[in-house]
Amino acid sequence: MNIGDELNLELIRDNIDILKKLYDVIRIVDPVTKKVLMYDEGKLIEKGRSCFSKIGNEQICKNCISLRALKDNKTYMKLENSDDKSYLITVMPMELEDKTLIVELIKEVTDTLFYGHSFDGKGCTVNNIIQDMKQLTIKDSLTEIANRRFIDERLPIDMNICYKSKQPISIIMVDVDHFKNVNDQFGHVAGDEVLREFAYSLKSCIRNKRDWIGRYGGEEFLVCVPGAAAEAALVIAERMKTNIEKKNFVLNGENIKITASFGICTTSDKEITVEQFLKCADQKLYDAKNAGRNRIIL
Structure with a gap:
């Protein structure tokens, strides 16, 4: 029945x-x-x-x-x-x-449920409010790029997609050289401005919407390049390195130069874990810093 x-x-x-x-x-x-x-x-x-x-x-x-x-x-x-x-x-x-x-x-109710009484724009729809809230949870408030939470959620997904499509995936770990000296000499407000401009410089060098960049922590950034083998990732890292070297950072009316170190790791092995992948790139970054900074290590 x-x-x-x-x-x-x-x-x-x-x-x-x-x-x-x-x-x-x-x-x-x-x-x-x-x-x-x-x-x-x-x-x-x-x-x-x-x-x-x-x-x-x-x-x-x-x-x-x-x-x-x-x-x-x-x-x-x-x-x-x-x-x-x-x-x-x-x-x-x-x-x-x-x-x-x-x-x-x-x-x-994507376009029909509103918050409050104002109907003079799309910003008051509940769906837009929800989307704004989502952005707040995954965006770094200082640099306005992705935050660590986004990295932790997105990287495993991109790794899995690349494995299934039999494509490689590369990540680039980037660190601002001697950033402590910037804070000590110019102050933390100026240091924050360096991080904002530094993040913008990195972001301007990625290829398309599939690539993304996130603030891993402090002055350390992670660039994810799905579908890219080591050679392609190296080209992007070199572009970033050159872009940062040429840029004038203006702090308290003074022009200063900033450099960065890069560590690249590439994989197409579905058995590697996210933690192992990140550790690999972090080790390459450590090698770059130990070798004198302002360089890229594959």
């Missing part, structure tokens, strides 16, 4: 038909058996025993508001963000024939 046989479907239709005009997806969930009915064109179609969604995979959410609605006997709402789209999900318990079901209402 399926869930449709156990309940009065006409009664359900009478209760939810008007909601179809307001939401993109309507489904009825029996939270005990996990059976699901999808409401579509006036029909209720059974969709098996596992919760599923228009967004994400067929799995129970970590924050399952349907189970919470059942437990507390309350209506709950939440915003979900997936693939650069925003969804408003409303769940409410419904008593039918001595059985408690959960009605789940899903509406895409």
Whole structure:
């Protein structure tokens, strides 16, 4: 016997038909058996025993508001963000024939849900607010490039993509030479300005949107070059080194020269871990600094 046989479907239709005009997806969930009915064109179609969604995979959410609605006997709402789209999900318990079901209402609100009362621009859409919040979590506030959190999340993904496509991947570890002297002589505010301009100089040398650069920590930066073998990574590092050598950094009205050391590591071995990959590049950077700085070590 399926869930449709156990309940009065006409009664359900009478209760939810008007909601179809307001939401993109309507489904009825029996939270005990996990059976699901999808409401579509006036029909209720059974969709098996596992919760599923228009967004994400067929799995129970970590924050399952349907189970919470059942437990507390309350209506709950939440915003979900997936693939650069925003969804408003409303769940409410419904008593039918001595059985408690959960009605789940899903509406895409990427461009239609606003925060506050101003409609004079796209900036007030909730989706843009969510995107801005995401940027805050992955962007270094000083240099405005990616931060360490982004590096930790993105590098394993790019390594896996390159392995699957049988492409190499290179990373370049970069460190500002004698940066402590800059801070000691000109102050930390001037040192911050050096880091900002230094990051911009590095960023201007990467190839395309696939390449990226992040602040690894302090005056150390990581450049990721997916699909690039050692020779291609070396070309990019040499371009960065030359760009920095030619640049005049103006600190307290005085022109100073900055140099940098580079360590490059390349792999196409799917067995290498992220930690080993980073350690390899860090060791090459250490070798460059020990060899006199302002140089590149492969």
